[in-house]
Amino acid sequence: MTDAPMTDTPPLQAPPAPAAAGAPPVPPHGTDPAADTLTLPPVSAQARPAPRPGDGPLAGLETRDVSAWFGARKVLERVSLAMPAGEVTALIGPSGCGKSTYLRILNRMHEMVRGAALAGEVLLDGDDVYRLDRRPAEVRRRIGMVFQRPNPFPAMSIQDNVSSGLKLAGIKVSKEERRHLVETSLRRAGLWDEVATRLHTPGGALSGGQQQRLCIARSLAVSPDILLMDEPCSALDPTSTRRVEETIAELRGRLTIVIVTHNMQQAQRVSQTCAFFLATHDTPGRIVEAGPTGQIFGSPRDQRTSDYVNGRFG
Numbered sequence: 001m002t003d004a005p006m007t008d009t010p011p012l013q014a015p016p017a018p019a020a021a022g023a024p025p026v027p028p029h030g031t032d033p034a035a036d037t038l039t040l041p042p043v044s045a046q047a048r049p050a051p052r053p054g055d056g057p058l059a060g061l062e063t064r065d066v067s068a069w070f071g072a073r074k075v076l077e078r079v080s081l082a083m084p085a086g087e088v089t090a091l092i093g094p095s096g097c098g099k100s101t102y103l104r105i106l107n108r109m110h111e112m113v114r115g116a117a118l119a120g121e122v123l124l125d126g127d128d129v130y131r132l133d134r135r136p137a138e139v140r141r142r143i144g145m146v147f148q149r150p151n152p153f154p155a156m157s158i159q160d161n162v163s164s165g166l167k168l169a170g171i172k173v174s175k176e177e178r179r180h181l182v183e184t185s186l187r188r189a190g191l192w193d194e195v196a197t198r199l200h201t202p203g204g205a206l207s208g209g210q211q212q213r214l215c216i217a218r219s220l221a222v223s224p225d226i227l228l229m230d231e232p233c234s235a236l237d238p239t240s241t242r243r244v245e246e247t248i249a250e251l252r253g254r255l256t257i258v259i260v261t262h263n264m265q266q267a268q269r270v271s272q273t274c275a276f277f278l279a280t281h282d283t284p285g286r287i288v289e290a291g292p293t294g295q296i297f298g299s300p301r302d303q304r305t306s307d308y309v310n311g312r313f314g
Helices: 099-106 136-142 158-168 175-188 208-220 238-251 264-270 293-298 303-309
Strands: 061-070 073-083 088-092 116-124 143-146 226-230 256-260 273-280 283-292
Touching (some): 061 099, 073 099, 073 273, 088 099, 099 256, 136 143, 158 175, 158 208, 208 226, 208 238, 238 256, 238 264, 264 293, 273 293, 283 293, 283 303
Parallel strands (some): 088 256, 143 226
Antiparallel strands (some): 061 073
């Protein structure tokens, strides 16, 4: 979640077919291939009952033949991946191979970049999130996001930071339900014991690691089915990284998590499934190999996977 309000955006379409064989697709009007700044749109959802943490069966996520473009530049090529329900899936690979783009595709944030386009399917429990009648705001409520750098509202209290997720999602709750959801979300994020006596102090006064867990709590307040994490520990010290990893371990089995990480040890510690992405100067990103984390790190089938996880490149 970001500080900006949310609005529905139309589903993406793949770029038009090139005029001549081998020619790149014609970029849409206003294309900015270098654009990489995303803001969440405002929600105009009708009021609905507050979700209860742990309600309903766990949801799985799957992509089928997903390709992506920024203008005329193709950045992902036919990516198919199953992310099992209740498990942690780690996306690894060198910088620039499309991992973060792929993560943003999963909850329809890719379409918010000017000139972006998409082909393929993203299935949440078998239902395509890019279906024409699916509201992007509802998709983003069910598939939450935690970003690389903590982004709490700095002047807003810890309590209000957590409950702001409800407001942005258009969910109305009573004061008692709000207090319950704030405590429950902070407990699930592993932060309650550290902040229980200062819920009315600014979220910006917390340490970096605490701020990241506060952002996790804010995402959990709306009871998502999926939690996406884009290098959530890259800006944190080792102690804070350990606490966030403990939080991920606690959340495993309660919801489905997909994490992008450049830390091979972290991928091995937190994930059960792993996908290795790779791109070259003249080919878009694609999955070289995916499977159980133990297999990817212990006995990979592709030599490029072995070279990467053993630090021989990347």
